Amino acid sequence: MKITLVGSRHFGVTTLNMLREHAVEIVRIVVHDGEDRLAAAARAHGIEVVVQADPKLVTAAEIAPGTELIVTAHSHARVSKEALAVARLGGIGYHPSLLPRHRGIAAVEWTIKEGDPIAGGSIYHLADRMDAGAIAAQDWVFVKKGETARELWERALAPLGLRLLGEVIDYGKAFKTLPAKPQDEQFATKAPSLPGSKH
Structure with a gap:
């Protein structure tokens, strides 16, 4: 591929x-x-x-x-x-949230700010609207109490993204297509940039 x-x-x-x-x-x-x-x-x-x-x-x-x-x-x-x-096959990207929740540039920061007990990652199809394309793969992790956005990213969400990307690419190689499950718009939330955000 x-x-x-x-x-x-x-x-x-x-x-x-x-x-x-x-x-x-x-x-x-x-x-x-x-x-x-x-x-x-x-x-x-x-x-x-x-x-x-x-x-x-x-x-x-x-x-x-x-x-x-x-x-x-x-x-x-x-x-x-x-x-x-x-x-x-178009394009795919990794978003560090359980899309459609926390669409936007500061997803990990908003996960912490909103006190979400679980976080997650989504491999999604690139589309015209930011972070709105169909989901190819998704998984979740627990958020540790007191964890910062950077700690959560480094401990759990970055490794999760690499694993999911690898799985989707292996699927694409084997089947010459990619999974695609539309996002449910009723659960969409925004995660706009926050002051002092590192991303």
Whole structure:
């Protein structure tokens, strides 16, 4: 399976390493900043790196020819409809909440702020609306009392995301399609950026 990975930072790098373990072909890395650590990791592995012309948008031209699946990892850019159409299976991303709950940039912070006893992660299909695409995989974890958003992310939600992404990619390789269960809009909540948020 040929994958274009769109992402940044530490989670982008750990996703790159996970993909390399799953015997897929990473044909291109797309970053919003050519100095990002994901770009450096890609170059170290001899993978082509493309820097987005617009940091908020990924265009069709920035997706590698022959890409079967676009994977996003810590990317805050919207992948355009045209870009998704280039890839046979479209695109998937990881969101650190039980979608449709906590859609938005600060999902982990809102999980803590609202005192949720459980948190979770969702692999979702990239769509026009932010975090609103069909769910490909989902799982949950308990939140420890007194845990910060960063602690919850590092202890449980980042590893969960890597595991779920790996499972969805293995499914795609085996069945040439991806699971897709529509989100139930009646349970959707927003998780907008909070002052001092790290994301």
